[in-house]
Amino acid sequence: MVSGITPLPGNVRLLHIGPHKSGTTALQGAANLARSRLAEQGVSYIGQGRTPVKPVQAVTGRPPMLGGPTPNEEDWQGLVDEVTAAGDQRALISSEFFADAPPENVPRIVEDLGGSQVHVVVTLRPLGKVLPAQWQQYVQNGLRTSYEEWLDIMFNRPHERPNSMFWRRHQQGDIVERWAEAVGPQNMTVIPVDDSDRGMLLRVFEGLLDLPEEFLVPDDRQANRSLSYGEVEMLRSFNREFKDQRMPGSFYSTYIRHGAVKRMKVAYQPPKGSEILTPEWALERAAKLGADSAERISALGVNVIGDLERLSDYPSNRAGTPDPDVSLSPEAAAQAVLGALGAVRRQNAAASGKSTKTGKAGSKKVAPQDQQLRDVTGRQLAGELFTRGVRKGRRVRNRVLGRKGN
Known part of the structure; x- marks a missing residue:
């Protein structure tokens, strides 16, 4: 005690x-x-x-x-x-x-x-x-x-x-x-x-x-762990696209929060100095x-x-002002994509298991088109995450090069 x-x-x-x-x-x-x-x-x-x-x-x-x-x-x-x-x-x-x-x-x-x-x-x-x-x-x-x-x-x-x-x-x-x-x-x-x-x-x-x-x-x-500022900004950019596409919230829970973000937190450790400044x-x-x-x-x-x-x-x-030109590590973006794709695999495995169950009252087969929709949607979300991360990195790189050329 x-x-x-x-x-x-x-x-x-x-x-x-x-x-x-x-x-x-x-x-x-x-x-x-x-x-x-x-x-x-x-x-x-x-x-x-x-x-x-x-x-x-x-x-x-x-x-x-x-x-x-x-x-x-x-x-x-x-x-x-x-x-x-x-x-x-x-x-x-x-x-x-x-x-x-x-x-x-x-x-x-x-x-x-x-x-x-x-x-x-x-x-x-x-x-x-x-x-x-x-x-x-x-x-x-x-x-x-x-x-x-x-x-x-x-x-x-x-x-x-x-x-x-x-x-x-x-x-x-x-x-x-x-x-x-x-x-x-x-x-x-x-x-x-x-x-x-x-x-x-x-x-x-x-x-x-x-x-x-x-x-x-x-x-x-x-x-x-808390996300680094670069990770949050990548995700916030993705959130705007997700909202604009009017996708179901269940997709966000499955592929992003419990897929992309969860893996990024575990598999990637941001360097010191990447914290969110207030x-x-x-x-x-x-x-x-x-x-x-x-x-x-x-x-x-x-x-x-x-x-x-x-x-x-x-x-x-x-203490400080958040940097609008914050960059995102390619490794962080890659881990987010792998997390989303991992969620796709888990969803498909679970759906496949349900579709093979027979002889149980109330069991339902998963329609092939529904499984395909989940697969395609999950991969699209993973691709969008990658695109957002790469786009952010390129924008920062171009601004830095532009300043050096002045």
Whole structure:
């Protein structure tokens, strides 16, 4: 057990609500990897897979990601039943999508998951570090707005589209106050994440769950790095074409998010210096909001593990104006294309498996023309990704050569 942290009661429902980009993937990957070992320690990790996306989207009223499956009430009830089945054991429920819950939905979530047994944990990072990470995540869901325009909307027109949801999940003082009101400040813990200590978050959860030290280990298979600025700009350009062609959202989910982007994240590592830069004015506004949130959270009387002053950090090494002439590595474009083509192969293999099933009630054969359509569409999307990447590289090269010739 981590020293200095009091374990929560043996029948607690530890509800980790994120929000996004606050270390959620690292925690969820480690918990999912240790699922069977957690059970031996009397801890049930709730949900199927890394995190229960559909059930939480259902109870928060959040729509699915572009092309994703539509959640329903049965999804949420299934998660509630799993929590109930934990009985007197500790239960860990983690999803950043809980942070999207509107105020009127929060009491229902708490009551459904156990009422007085629920202890809410919020993990927070400086808003200046969240901004670029969140923007590139939105682009991975089809956003076509540039970073500077998006920042202008977020700070100066916060209730406009796109992504008016941003402040519900990232107005840090509001989210802590909202959930503390539902469970009581004594049943809420805030963790300002220390980015300089990559194991800090896992050690804290070990302490809260009364686990041996270093019980939770990172799952290296769960790659969730942020995209480089060049990668995001290539994808944003592709998103415009995808929208213009009016293609079904399911194609984006299958071939782009779970195909091209997923492989690019795993198989390619951008060089240092390719990160997304944030204009100084936005970082200054973010630091001020962080300081205000730290003051509000401190006054609420919730449990705090870590230093709230981190919320006002100004990441000066990430300050700057995004380069409109940013280039994209040919290797990154190639990995994106391979990812899309890999998704084509997986889709065709799955369709072929379905078409060979016989003798089962309700089974349907996949029409050859439907399989061919998926194959052609996937390859077209892969080709468009490659074209966008190459076109971007040529445009940058020509501008550079043109400047040298002047």
